[in-house]
Amino acid sequence: MSFYSNLMSKKRLWSPTMGDKQPVMPGSEGAIGRCLALRVLEIPVGNWVMETGDKELAKLEPDAIALLQSNAEDEIKHDCLLEMATDTYQLTTKEMQEEADAIAAEWLQHPDHPIVKAFVLENSIFFIILPILRRFGGQGLRNAAFDISSDESIHAPCNRKVAKELGYSFSPSLDELRDRTVRFLVRDLNAPGKLGRPQVWFDASENLLHKGFAPQLEETKAYIMPAFFESHAADLPQYS
């Protein structure tokens, strides 16, 4: 089975549902509000993947193209579920949303290749957002993050490998935008436990991008789909 068809075989079907608002961990309200505000990047990620031109797609095996198309469709469900969560939890202020929109615009305008932007966002921003929702968000957001993680644990290694096969990597300025984005998300996080401090998430995001795994998030393994985090670093495409 190819790398891509193996990932495709791990997809599970789910539908967006959101129950009543559940209590979130005190001190995490702002971080959760801003994580939900960044949902505006879900649809663009799907679009970026499909913006990879036909000439470039022709260099990939058919399994890869089928998986990319299926992944882009998943983003519509993610957007829908996160929109429901934002409406239910009411933790995203107007100011947070404006700031998230401005950050999203920077990602949209950044000149790195669309597939690179997709893999950097999914590997090192969405895999910060999802563990935050699962760790601090109570049962309702934990369930939502579980469903989305089950897709993203397929998207992230797929886009990373496609970028490598096409010969693209990220620029220092995209890395800097990644760092600023994670700082925006968790800057006022002040919740109980080691993961309740912003620095842990800054470091985890950097490790996820540069090493392919984040030792800081070891203890959250139970909260995250194992397919991604339990991958041995050697199995992930490497970047110099």
Ligand SMILES: [Fe+2]
């Ligand atoms: Fe997504």
Ligand SMILES: [Fe+2]
């Ligand atoms: Fe995705």
